[in-house]
Amino acid sequence: MPARTVVIALGGNAILQHRETGTAEEQFANVQKASRRIVEIAGEGYAVVVTHGNGPQVGDILLKNEIAKDTLPPMPLDVCGAESQGMIGYMLQQSLQEALREAGLDRPVATVLTRTLVDGDDPAFENPTKPIGPFYTAMQARRLEAEKGWRMVQIPGQGYRRAVPSPRPVALVEEWVIVRLLSAGAIVIAAGGGGVPVVADGRGALRGVEAVVDKDYTAALLASLVGAEDLLILTDVERVALNYGRPDQEEIDEMTVREARRHLAAGQFPPGTMGPKIEAAVGFLEAGGKRAVIASLNDASRALDGRAGTRIRP
Amino acid sequence: MPARTVVIALGGNAILQHRETGTAEEQFANVQKASRRIVEIAGEGYAVVVTHGNGPQVGDILLKNEIAKDTLPPMPLDVCGAESQGMIGYMLQQSLQEALREAGLDRPVATVLTRTLVDGDDPAFENPTKPIGPFYTAMQARRLEAEKGWRMVQIPGQGYRRAVPSPRPVALVEEWVIVRLLSAGAIVIAAGGGGVPVVADGRGALRGVEAVVDKDYTAALLASLVGAEDLLILTDVERVALNYGRPDQEEIDEMTVREARRHLAAGQFPPGTMGPKIEAAVGFLEAGGKRAVIASLNDASRALDGRAGTRIRP
Numbered sequence: 001m002p003a004r005t006v007v008i009a010l011g012g013n014a015i016l017q018h019r020e021t022g023t024a025e026e027q028f029a030n031v032q033k034a035s036r037r038i039v040e041i042a043g044e045g046y047a048v049v050v051t052h053g054n055g056p057q058v059g060d061i062l063l064k065n066e067i068a069k070d071t072l073p074p075m076p077l078d079v080c081g082a083e084s085q086g087m088i089g090y091m092l093q094q095s096l097q098e099a100l101r102e103a104g105l106d107r108p109v110a111t112v113l114t115r116t117l118v119d120g121d122d123p124a125f126e127n128p129t130k131p132i133g134p135f136y137t138a139m140q141a142r143r144l145e146a147e148k149g150w151r152m153v154q155i156p157g158q159g160y161r162r163a164v165p166s167p168r169p170v171a172l173v174e175e176w177v178i179v180r181l182l183s184a185g186a187i188v189i190a191a192g193g194g195g196v197p198v199v200a201d202g203r204g205a206l207r208g209v210e211a212v213v214d215k216d217y218t219a220a221l222l223a224s225l226v227g228a229e230d231l232l233i234l235t236d237v238e239r240v241a242l243n244y245g246r247p248d249q250e251e252i253d254e255m256t257v258r259e260a261r262r263h264l265a266a267g268q269f270p271p272g273t274m275g276p277k278i279e280a281a282v283g284f285l286e287a288g289g290k291r292a293v294i295a296s297l298n299d300a301s302r303a304l305d306g307r308a309g310t311r312i313r314p
Numbered sequence: 315m316p317a318r319t320v321v322i323a324l325g326g327n328a329i330l331q332h333r334e335t336g337t338a339e340e341q342f343a344n345v346q347k348a349s350r351r352i353v354e355i356a357g358e359g360y361a362v363v364v365t366h367g368n369g370p371q372v373g374d375i376l377l378k379n380e381i382a383k384d385t386l387p388p389m390p391l392d393v394c395g396a397e398s399q400g401m402i403g404y405m406l407q408q409s410l411q412e413a414l415r416e417a418g419l420d421r422p423v424a425t426v427l428t429r430t431l432v433d434g435d436d437p438a439f440e441n442p443t444k445p446i447g448p449f450y451t452a453m454q455a456r457r458l459e460a461e462k463g464w465r466m467v468q469i470p471g472q473g474y475r476r477a478v479p480s481p482r483p484v485a486l487v488e489e490w491v492i493v494r495l496l497s498a499g500a501i502v503i504a505a506g507g508g509g510v511p512v513v514a515d516g517r518g519a520l521r522g523v524e525a526v527v528d529k530d531y532t533a534a535l536l537a538s539l540v541g542a543e544d545l546l547i548l549t550d551v552e553r554v555a556l557n558y559g560r561p562d563q564e565e566i567d568e569m570t571v572r573e574a575r576r577h578l579a580a581g582q583f584p585p586g587t588m589g590p591k592i593e594a595a596v597g598f599l600e601a602g603g604k605r606a607v608i609a610s611l612n613d614a615s616r617a618l619d620g621r622a623g624t625r626i627r628p
Contacts, residue, residue: 021387022387024387024389060386061397063385064378064379064382065378067381067382067385068377068378071377071381072374072377072378072381073335073336075338075401078404079338079401079404079405082400082403082404083375083397083398083400083401085400085404086396086397086398086399086400086403086427087389087396087400089396089400090392090393090396090399090427090429091393091396093427093429098519098520101517101518101519108490110426110427110488110491111426111427112424112425112426113400113403113404113407113425115407115408173407174422174424177422177495180494180495180498181495184494186490186491196404198408203415206411208404
């Protein structure tokens, strides 16, 4: 049995970058690169759970639904999220298995289609903040607000987008499945895009909701549920920085939960980007995790060895 | 542990019927109905694997890709198939879990994103026969043949469609995952749409191919791999019939593999509809299965009790 368990959270941009057009070839090439980094870690003896963002992919699926809407009924966001888990899970399964083969390792790989339980009373439902899908003109935005009750937000210089709630993850419905497969020795791909958000009614029946759970918060919960020692959040910067983008910018090698909380309170980490990653790391460590590391994809393996990225400890 | 294992194959039309427009609501309503039938069977003590068609769903995904193709690059068929597994798996997971709850049963439910290994030398690759996706005009069809190398077939009175190869399933890449979860007590949803077809190159690397594996053949292989005693193929007729649609039509309650083979050879079961179901049933029984039943969705539970449908025995 592997000595340690790590949950690796891949940013959606590790699979499809902003400047790319979104072909399957581009995405496979990116996923193959990420998979080789993940397999390096598996080869060091870690039990591995992979989770991933889905922003660019679910954005494309939503846009295709929008463009085709006079011909075919658009699918709601929960269904599109499940589609994106199938799409990205498949690309990861293929690429991880190939990277394992190249490395001479023999481990099963499994994608677990995951639902994330959220609280129907989460205040996020009163205040949708997460922009998703295509851009609209002001006139279209007003019509969508009236017709569908969507909350629209203006993105300066780019138009209007739908904003959906981003509630906190409470539980993973497929926890049992993930734990079973992981302890049997598989590399498990789970909770893509933060998982498909579902709420429970008074009787316990689950219903999908049009919301997006932040994938880093879900990664932290997932790491706690599988008893992972390490949470590795991969992104497109090499280290967390203080005073980011200013002349006195200062990269952090290591910090404690207490220091991270202090920087968060001081507004050092913006809500849309680094903030959720730091909060996720802090949440994981406060729930008993041993180490959280934020690093760039290329440094993944070195980051777990303590030679790259920003480490946060309890 | 359950006494017997059954693989239940749901037709794509059990999830989205021809006359329906394809909204998520329609599909959820159909899947809920199917899930109650499946849970009746689980409640009788069976270990259950569910597999399903994806024709209408992947057709809609392909058409959305086609309509949006000037804005976003269309995904290849293997990726669209994986998307449809995510979409349908999610709807089944939600609905099965709710049906279990209503029935007072406590069993985990898991969707396993499944790849089906096919033989790159399968003669089907030389002769694409399976029509998929949207209809085209004759002029569009000629252009697609020239530009993309697609094989186009004419559907009388409706236009042209792309035809892709329909190779036989050789193995399920995710066999280990499916068996693990099933023997641990889960209801497993697997190999949707026949599984995403992949071929292995000389080194053993897997590559997705633009093909469709018949979901009934995959169901039969799946049933053999999990050691199921029973294969239940659910469709929209109550029984298999001889001389179908003629004045001397005769419904069959039960037949042997030998009788089924004789009727197949006599051309009683058309290739596009009942033929593959009978061939799948025969293949399963010849590989050691105890019983195959072809029945309508509404009769699912009674069919396994021997009170409905057409039973085929070794």
